[in-house]
Amino acid sequence: MSAFRPPTLDELRRAASWLGGKAGEAWRAGGAALGRNHLRIGITGLSGAGKSVFTTALVHALRHGGAHPAAMPLLAGALGPRGWTATVERLEDLPPFPLARHVEGLTADPPRWPEPTRELCGLRLRLARRHRPGDEVVLDIVDYPGEWLLDLELLQLDYPAWSVAALARLGAEGAPCREAVDSWLARARDAASDARAAPGLVEAHGELLATCAAAGLRHLQPGRLVVPQAGAAEFAPAPLPADMAGGALHAAMAARFARYREEVVEPFYRAHFARLDRQVVLFDAIGALAAGEAVFADAGGALEATLASFRYRRIPLLDQLRRRIDRVLVLATKADHVTTTQYLNLRQLVAGRFSGTRWADAIDEDMLRFDVVAAVRATQDGWMRRDGAQRAAICGALKGTGEAARRLLVPSDVPPEPPAREAWPEGGFVYAAFAPPDLSGHAGKPFPNVNLDKALDLLLGDWLR
Amino acid sequence: MTQGGPIEPGLYDPADFVPRRKAAAQGDALLPAEDGFVAAPRPSRWRRRFLWLLLACIAAYSAMQVAGAVAAAAAISPPLGWLSGALVLATIGAGTLWARGEAAELRRIARVEALQEEATRLLAAGGAGAAEPWFAEVARQLAATPGAGPGVARFQSMATDGYAAPDALALFEREALLDLDRAALAAVSRAARDCAIGTAASPLAALDAAIVVLRSLRMIREVAGCYGFRPGGFVALALMRRVLANAAGVAGADILGELTAEAIGGLGHKLAGTVSARLGVGAFAGMRVARLGIATMHACRPLPFLAQRPQVSRVVGHALGWRERDDAPGT
Numbered sequence: 109m110s111a112f113r114p115p116t117l118d119e120l121r122r123a124a125s126w127l128g129g130k131a132g133e134a135w136r137a138g139g140a141a142l143g144r145n146h147l148r149i150g151i152t153g154l155s156g157a158g159k160s161v162f163t164t165a166l167v168h169a170l171r172h173g174g175a176h177p178a179a180m181p182l183l184a185g186a187l188g189p190r191g192w193t194a195t196v197e198r199l200e201d202l203p204p205f206p207l208a209r210h211v212e213g214l215t216a217d218p219p220r221w222p223e224p225t226r227e228l229c230g231l232r233l234r235l236a237r238r239h240r241p242g243d244e245v246v247l248d249i250v251d252y253p254g255e256w257l258l259d260l261e262l263l264q265l266d267y268p269a270w271s272v273a274a275l276a277r278l279g280a281e282g283a284p285c286r287e288a289v290d291s292w293l294a295r296a297r298d299a300a301s302d303a304r305a306a307p308g309l310v311e312a313h314g315e316l317l318a319t320c321a322a323a324g325l326r327h328l329q330p331g332r333l334v335v336p337q338a339g340a341a342e343f344a345p346a347p348l349p350a351d352m353a354g355g356a357l358h359a360a361m362a363a364r365f366a367r368y369r370e371e372v373v374e375p376f377y378r379a380h381f382a383r384l385d386r387q388v389v390l391f392d393a394i395g396a397l398a399a400g401e402a403v404f405a406d407a408g409g410a411l412e413a414t415l416a417s418f419r420y421r422r423i424p425l426l427d428q429l430r431r432r433i434d435r436v437l438v439l440a441t442k443a444d445h446v447t448t449t450q451y452l453n454l455r456q457l458v459a460g461r462f463s464g465t466r467w468a469d470a471i472d473e474d475m476l477r478f479d480v481v482a483a484v485r486a487t488q489d490g491w492m493r494r495d496g497a498q499r500a501a502i503c504g505a506l507k508g509t510g511e512a513a514r515r516l517l518v519p520s521d522v523p524p525e526p527p528a529r530e531a532w533p534e535g536g537f538v539y540a541a542f543a544p545p546d547l548s549g550h551a552g553k554p555f556p557n558v559n560l561d562k563a564l565d566l567l568l569g570d571w572l573r
Numbered sequence: 574m575t576q577g578g579p580i581e582p583g584l585y586d587p588a589d590f591v592p593r594r595k596a597a598a599q600g601d602a603l604l605p606a607e608d609g610f611v612a613a614p615r616p617s618r619w620r621r622r623f624l625w626l627l628l629a630c631i632a633a634y635s636a637m638q639v640a641g642a643v644a645a646a647a648a649i650s651p652p653l654g655w656l657s658g659a660l661v662l663a664t665i666g667a668g669t670l671w672a673r674g675e676a677a678e679l680r681r682i683a684r685v686e687a688l689q690e691e692a693t694r695l696l697a698a699g700g701a702g703a704a705e706p707w708f709a710e711v712a713r714q715l716a717a718t719p720g721a722g723p724g725v726a727r728f729q730s731m732a733t734d735g736y737a738a739p740d741a742l743a744l745f746e747r748e749a750l751l752d753l754d755r756a757a758l759a760a761v762s763r764a765a766r767d768c769a770i771g772t773a774a775s776p777l778a779a780l781d782a783a784i785v786v787l788r789s790l791r792m793i794r795e796v797a798g799c800y801g802f803r804p805g806g807f808v809a810l811a812l813m814r815r816v817l818a819n820a821a822g823v824a825g826a827d828i829l830g831e832l833t834a835e836a837i838g839g840l841g842h843k844l845a846g847t848v849s850a851r852l853g854v855g856a857f858a859g860m861r862v863a864r865l866g867i868a869t870m871h872a873c874r875p876l877p878f879l880a881q882r883p884q885v886s887r888v889v890g891h892a893l894g895w896r897e898r899d900d901a902p903g904t
Contacts, residue, residue, distance in 0.1 A: 181731035181744050448593070448701035448734050482735070489702070489734050490592040492580055499580040503590045516585040538582035558701075558735035 147571055148248040148383055152257055153390030154326045154410055155335065158441040158483060160222040162390055163251045164210040165483035166564065169554035170194050170233055170247070173561075179554040183561035186569040188239040195234045202230040205251055214484065215551045219544040221507075226335050228252045228380065237572075245572065250380065254389070255331030257381075258410060259373045260417040262329065267362040271347035274329050277409070278316075282402035284323035285316070292316050293349065300352050303360035310364070313346035324396075324403035327410035332372060343368040381417075386435045386567055389414055393440045393458050397522070398539040401532050408461055408526065411438075415462070415476075436470075437477050437567045438462075443558045444482035445539050446519045447500035448489045451558075453522040454480045460525050477566050482558035486542040492518055507541040515540075593702065593734050678803055679811050681714060688714075688875040692742060696879075699738020708732075708745065711875045715749070718801035720756055724749035746879050754870070757799040758883055761866030764792035765859040766892035773855030781858065789813075789862055793869050800873040812872055856893065863888040 115123070151166075153159045169180055174192035177184035184191075198204050206229075210222035230250040237243065262270060278289045292312055299305035314333040321334055329347075332340035345365035352358045389411070396407035415436065440458045443451055459478040462471065470476040487504035501518045520537040527533075547555055554560075639661055647654025688711060695704050712729075715721040728748040732741050771784040793809045863885045870883065 178727065178731045181748070182736075182740060185747065443735070451735070451737065452698070452700035485733075485735070488590075488592050490590055492585060492589045493591050494580065494585075494589045495578075497578065497580050498591075501585075501590060503587050503592070506584075514587045516587040516590045518580055518582045518585065520582040540584065556733075558733070559737075559740075562736065562740055 145244065146246045146248070147385045147568070148250065149386045149388065149567065150381070150384040151249060151251045151388045151390070152254045152414070153388075153392075153441070154254040154258075154407070154414070155224060155226075155321065156395060157254065157390040157392045159251060159254075159390055160210060160225045162388075162439075162441065162481070162483040163205060163225075163249065164207060164214065164222055165555050165557060165560060167196065167205070167207055167231065167233065167249065168211055169557070169560055169564070170235065171196060172553050174235075174238075176553045180561040180564075182565045186565050186572040187235070188237045190238040192235050192237045194236075197232040197234065199230045199232050199248060199250075202228060202250065205229045205231045205249070207231060211551065214544055214555070215547045217546070217548055219547055221544055225251055226253060227337075228256075235572075247568070250384065252380065253331070253335040254410075254414055255328070255335040256337065256376060257414050257417060258327070258329055258331045260377065261413050262365070262369055262373055264416075267345065267365040268350055268353060270329070270365065272350060274347040275349060277327055277406065278320065278325075280402065280406075283320075283406070284325065284402060285320050288316050288319050296346075296348060296357065297352070300355040300357050303356040305357060306346075306360040306364060307342075309357075310341070310344050310346045314341070314344070324399040324406075326396075326403075326407045327413060330368060332368075337372065337376075340368070340372045343371055384433055387433055387437070388563075388567060389436060389438045390441045391438060391458060392442055393454060394442050394445050394522070394539050395541075397520075397537040400536055401529065404526065411458075412461060435475055435477065435567065437479070437563065439479055439481045439563055441481055441483070443480040444485045444487045444489075444502070444504075445542065446522055447502055448558075449500045450519070450522040451480045453524045456524040457522060457526070479559060479563055479566060481560055481563045483555070483560055484544055484547070485556040485558050486545050487517075492516055504542040504545065507543045593705075674803070682797075682802060682811055682873075684710075684714075685873060685875055689877060692876045695738040696742060696877075699742075701737050702734045704738040704741050705734070707875075708741070711745075714875065715753075715801045717803070718753065718799070720752055720799070721749060721801060724752050742876060743879055746876055750874065750876060753799050754874075754883070757796045757866075757870050757873075758888060760792055760795040760799065761863055761870070761883075762888050762892040764788050764795075764866060765863040765889050768862040769855040769859030769889070769893060771855075772858040785858055785862060789865055792862065792866050796866060796869045797873050800870075800875075802873060812869060856889065859892060860885055860889045863892070 151159060151163050153162075169183070171194045173180040173183060174187070174194060177187075177189065177191050196207065205225070206222075213220040213222055228250070229252075230248060233247040233249065235245050235247060237245075265273070275289075275293075277283070279286055283289075292309075295312065296309055299309065310333070317328045317334050320328055328334050330340075330344045333344050343364055345361050345368055348358050348361055391407070391411050393407075396404045399407075415438070438458060440454050443454060446454060455478055458480075462476060462478075467476060487502040489500075489502055491498050492501035499518055501516055503514055503516050505514050517538075517540050519539050520533065523531075545556065550556070643654060643657050643661060646657040688707065691707055695707060712725050715725055725748075728745050731748065732744055736744065768785050768788050771788070772781045775781050775784060790809050790813070793812050797809065797812055867883050867885060867888065871878075
């Protein structure tokens with residue numbers, strides 16, 4: 109006889125999570141973003157990920173692609189085969205993205221890469237599709253430093269816990285500037301009972317972080333000390349070791365930490381981040397591989413920390429803040445720095461970091477997507493052939509030289525997953541930075557690229573169709 | 574510089590560089606070998622030998638007969654002998670050339686299956702540039718097709734080697750294959766209409782069958798022509814054989830679609846409500862022909878349908894004028 113028995117706690121939990129999942133699906137199907145004609149996307153990435161180039165190329169392609177649909181074929185599928193027209197406008201609430209200056213630099217002779225954007229800026233695009241006259245869509249594009257996004261982690265931690273984690277990263281084995289960290293710590297210990305030393309120490313910590321950033325490290329906090337934000341430095345904290353707790357300096361730093369969270373981090377997310385519908389996160393996996401094991405591990409951690417803010421249904425406060433974002437597209441940039449045969453591995457190298465269970469629901473629900481991209485393609489793909497031997501290779505002008513000085517590069521094979529310490533190749537991974545190609549004929553049409561249209565289709569395709 | 578040694582990562586002189594695009598266009602030997610193509614299981618050796626021997630017997634017998642006839646003609650008068658000899662040789666020559674053309678065409682048709690398997694593999698896990706050999710072969714196959722040129726050229730101007738294989742294949746379908754699909758579906762639609770009306774009007778059951786078979790063969794040749802195959806009699810028969818061989822799978826998918834259509838009161842409702850029983854029979858004949866036509870498209874198309882499979886009920890609906898919107902049939 110089967111008697112009725114009350115459900116176990118585990119069963120209840122599973123039922124609740126199932127219901128939660130259905131509710132989330134319904135929320136997205138109902139369309140936070142779909143069915144609206146106005147979308148706001150954020151473009152971010154840590155310094156050196158290629159943010160300015162990506163934003164410039166993306167806007168340039170949307171602006172001029174309508175007249176040359178064949179140049180962006182995968183996007184033409186979403187925007188209509190008959191093309192579209194786009195006008196660029198300023199955003200009322202943000203400084204303008206210097207589009208004209210960047211395009212001018214790229215199409216100049218000799219071409220120049222855009223200078224990095226180190227502030228919050230944006231622009232608005234109005235897209236009119238020829239096959240749907242009268243149905244105009246508006247796309248706001250907001251570009252902001254990924255370093256600021258890293259600060260989101262601070263909202264989940266208290267000061268002692270954050271200090272331990274931040275110092276552990278700076279002093280990790282193989283980290284490139286441990287000596288500078290040690291000397292800064294020594295200075296902090298000397299002033300352990302002096303609360304007034306805090307501003308000076310924070311300033312010195314900013315210099316220390318700049319040194320680390322120059323050495324390639326990216327997972328640096330507070331992010332506003334690396335990429336300054338107006339008015340942020342006066343609240344910025346610096347981490348102190350746990351054994352200094354109880355001292356006046358520690359108390360002062362903890363107070364700064366609290367104010368920094370309240371007056372810098374949270375307002376930024378409320379004013380800008382919480383208004384985004386979709387987010388592009390750029391990641392320079394090739395540059396990180398080239399810089400060596402310590403930097404690669406650090407960059408991976410930074411990427412994961414960046415994306416932690418998008419993690420679905422995990423952190424109540426953040427969930428409330430980022431409720432609108434229904435898609436995050438992670439792009440491994442500078443794909444043209446390796447051969448086309450390596451793209452699958454490159455994608456897997458980045459996506460593999462998020463294969464764990466923590467991310468499974470986001471990936472299942474299509475919230476998190478990955479691809480590789482080169483916003484401006486600086487190299488040509490092919491083979492090197494010599495004495496009967498052959499190997500996939502690329503050809504282009506190295507950064508800092510002219511078009512005349514084209515070199516052939518046989519790049520290292522990209523590993524499909526982060527290599528173990530002993531598998532790290534002797535002499536490191538061989539990659540190179542390239543100068544932009546001659547784009548003088550592209551002032552009025554999309555730049556040559558790798559997968560830029562595919563990336564746009566992944567990001568916006570469902571919304572545009 | 575080591576002679577023939579492996580090339581290590583590093584910077585080199587650009588003189589040793591071979592661009593991918595140029596190499597691909599030249600059909601360069603550097604392209605990946607076409608391995609991974611699975612050969613169909615071979616029939617019994619003795620069956621093969623028997624057929625060849627039978628053919629040889631018939632050929633020897635006919636040769637003797639013909640030689641006898643020529644000799645008899647020569648015995649009547651030498652010029653007549655020369656003339657009949659020349660006639661026989663010319664006939665044999667023409668037959669050989671024709672057979673060679675058909676054989677080449679059969680081989681090309683047989684390659685389609687391999688191309689489809691390769692495309693399926695590329696769709697599952699194809700990196701950038703992995704589909705280049707596939708495109709080169711399909712472009713060669715389509716070169717003879719009247720309607721394919723602009724689409725293939727459009728695709729080639731759009732696609733870069735940076736696209737992952739699934740994206741490139743989807744782009745190829747959109748730019749190059751949709752036009753051909755439209756033409757093929759129009760041919761299927763015409764054949765379905767002819768068969769539906771023909772069987773509805775024919776007084777004899779045997780005539781029904783003849784109409785359907787002859788019209789179907791013509792349709793198969795037309796559809797094959799749309800995808801770049803020279804439509805010959807043997808080619809149509811060979812295609813018919815392949816189509817029948819994998820019709821079961823296609824039919825299964827279609828039955829599902831039609832059950833749905835009937836459930837929502839589409840075609841079934843129209844049939845039951847508005848058409849007489851005789852015309853209903855005709856419509857079912859048309860539907861069978863349309864199914865055969867779509868199966869032929871499956872057999873001739875180098876790529877499985879990605880964006881949208883053609884549906885039998887929509888093709889028939891279009892052929893019989895039941896669809897309100899006058900867009901491309903079946904899509």
